[in-house]
Amino acid sequence: MTNKTERNGTLLARTLAAAQRHRIITHLLLIGFGFIMLYPLLWMLSSALKPEELIFRETGLIPGEVTLDNFSEGWDALSHTFGHYFVNSAIVTIGAVIGNLMACSLAAYAFARLEFPLKRLWFAVMLGSIMLPLHAVLVPQYVLFSELDWINTFWPLIIPKFLATDAFFIFLMVQFIRTLPRDLDEAARIDGAGHWRIFSRIIIPLSMPALATTAIFTFIWTWNDFLSQLIFLTNPDMFTAPVALRTFMDASGNSSWGPMFAMSLLSLGPIFGFFLAGQRYLIRGIATTGLR
Incomplete structure (x- = not known):
């Protein structure tokens, strides 16, 4: 034993x-x-x-x-202080975040809760647009915005967000809204609430994790966006931080490496700050999206 x-x-x-x-x-x-x-x-x-x-x-x-000379030199190296380009990036990014939160949540509520003709077809078309590369629509977009005289303004980077053009976030919120019990909608409808009241008083408060996820990803993608901002913003006064960083390198490939690295490091600060502030909601939103 x-x-x-x-x-x-x-x-x-x-x-x-x-x-x-x-x-x-x-x-x-x-x-x-x-x-x-x-x-x-x-x-x-x-x-x-x-x-x-x-x-x-x-x-x-x-x-x-x-x-620390790289930071002081980089801050004042261009035609404006680098804070000017931070402000431009903030305007574009905040506008894009607000636009996606408003438009994508409305579109998601329609797909998740409303019944309308060809709903499945339009949902499939919306999902199909996720696979459409940006480069395929860039030229038509440029022609359209040029006709509207929006080149060298922030409108081409902000207005499309208010038209629910980011199908990924619509799909994300549709999946999240579908996890919410329909009994809440029915109870509110018995009390006389319409769709707008149900959306604003019930769906939006319960969808905070999905909204936070949308806000965080929109902020990061828009702040880091280089191609669209390079195409639509050619006036140095309108440059955002990513485009301004490109100007540290001249046509021959020579660059002010130290100041460019210093300003690149500062440009990452808002991304880290916004991500850390909403990390709790981001994890919850990803973890619960798609569960039924």
Whole structure:
């Protein structure tokens, strides 16, 4: 009996030791992959703190010499201070976020709760537009906005958002609204509520995770958008942060690397801040979307 107990104890100890080794190896692998993913950001941070002549001479992440001159030079390097381009990016991004929240939520409510002719067909068309690449519609959009005299204004980057052109977010909110009990709608309708009241008083408050997810992704994608802003904004006074960063590199490929890395690092600040502020809602929205 004693030998059997000792064998069981030894087996248990070996199992626990193996599990401990497995956890250690797993954590080491995760740390290694995390470092690989963060290496470009760490390298940019290191380069922003180095004198420009040492950026490509030193290969390590720890700067041999630390300077903040890149930030001051980059801030004042262009025709406007870089804060001007931050403001332009903020105008475009906030307008896009508001437009997507309003238009996509209305369209999602219609697909999730209303009955109208050819509803399934229009929903399929909406989903099909997700697979349509931006480059396929860029030229027609440019011609249209040029006819409207909207080139070198923020309207081409904001107004389409108020027309529910981002089908991905419509689909996201449709799936979320479908998880909400229809009994709530019926109870409100018995009390005399119409569709607008049901939408504003019931659906919107309960859809905060999906709305937060839409806001976060819209903010990140719009703030980082380069192609559309480069096409529609050619006046330097209207440049956003991504387009302004491009002007640090001239036509010959030469660049003010230090100031560009410093301003690139500052440009990431709003993204990290907005993501961290809404991370709790983002995880909840992704986790619950599509559950029935």
